[in-house]
Amino acid sequence: MSILEAAFLGLIQGLTEFLPISSTGHLTLAGKLMGVISADHPERWTAFIAVIQLGTLLAVLIYFRIEIWKIIVDFLRDNLTQRKKYSEQSLYSRLGWLIIIGSIPVGFIGLGFKDFIEGAFTKNLYVISTSLIVFALVLAWAEKVGKFKKEMKDITWKDALIIGLFQSLALIPGSSRSGSTITGGLFTGLKRDVAAKFSFLLGIPAILASGLLEFYQSIHFLDADGTINLIVATLVSAISGYFAIDFLLKYLKIHSTKVFISYRVGIAIVILYLITTHVIGA
Numbered sequence: 001m002s003i004l005e006a007a008f009l010g011l012i013q014g015l016t017e018f019l020p021i022s023s024t025g026h027l028t029l030a031g032k033l034m035g036v037i038s039a040d041h042p043e044r045w046t047a048f049i050a051v052i053q054l055g056t057l058l059a060v061l062i063y064f065r066i067e068i069w070k071i072i073v074d075f076l077r078d079n080l081t082q083r084k085k086y087s088e089q090s091l092y093s094r095l096g097w098l099i100i101i102g103s104i105p106v107g108f109i110g111l112g113f114k115d116f117i118e119g120a121f122t123k124n125l126y127v128i129s130t131s132l133i134v135f136a137l138v139l140a141w142a143e144k145v146g147k148f149k150k151e152m153k154d155i156t157w158k159d160a161l162i163i164g165l166f167q168s169l170a171l172i173p174g175s176s177r178s179g180s181t182i183t184g185g186l187f188t189g190l191k192r193d194v195a196a197k198f199s200f201l202l203g204i205p206a207i208l209a210s211g212l213l214e215f216y217q218s219i220h221f222l223d224a225d226g227t228i229n230l231i232v233a234t235l236v237s238a239i240s241g242y243f244a245i246d247f248l249l250k251y252l253k254i255h256s257t258k259v260f261i262s263y264r265v266g267i268a269i270v271i272l273y274l275i276t277t278h279v280i281g282a
Helices: 003-018 023-034 042-063 065-081 091-112 125-145 157-171 177-187 192-221 224-252 258-276
Strands: none
Touching: 003 023, 003 042, 003 177, 003 224, 023 042, 023 125, 023 258, 042 065, 042 192, 042 224, 065 091, 065 192, 091 157, 091 192, 125 177, 125 258, 157 177, 157 192, 177 192, 192 224
16 A cells, blocks of 8 residues: 555545545445455454544544533533532533443444454445445434434433444444434434534544554554554544534534435445446455
């Protein structure tokens, strides 16, 4: 993999991590078209994807730096210093609890199915294209039944747990982490932009844990070129991810997710066409 290829993959990661269209699906498609995915060592591709997600995590931390700081300060104050009841805690302190609760499902499922997730099956483009379509239909269903009334202050621990369960579905390649969590948010009645914002905040623990774990486990096969490529891809994903966050939050204030639903189905059809015409292998 060249530096230019790494930068291109970082750009794809940053743009597609936060849009509900599956970063893994787009990265795997690009990786196969570019011939940079090793069939003998699919775990290396999984590690590459997980590590450059740290760039998109950096984008979240910078974009929501004020909210994140308030969550940390208020959570520590209301739970350690002043020890308030949950109902008496500030919005930001309660958000801290909601993020913790929502992160539990993906933590258990991610650890339990780690070997399967890193295997070749989850890099299969048939699996990815099917997931793109299936979860597009689920998102369309959420758009149909969603009430779009709840603000951030209205999220309950049950809502957080439901959204967290949807986030765990993102372990299926092609589902999209942001797409899954936004879908869960819509099912619980959140406004579209609120669902997206909570999705981004909820993703912080999951992205941080998977990225650091994969980085630690991939150190042994990283050479100088591989390290440089990772750094470049991660930095590019951080920059492009920042703008993707800003775009989506503004877009969902006045639009639905229908354009992303249509896009998911369209890219899935393109992937299936490329496979059946033997342009790329599944």
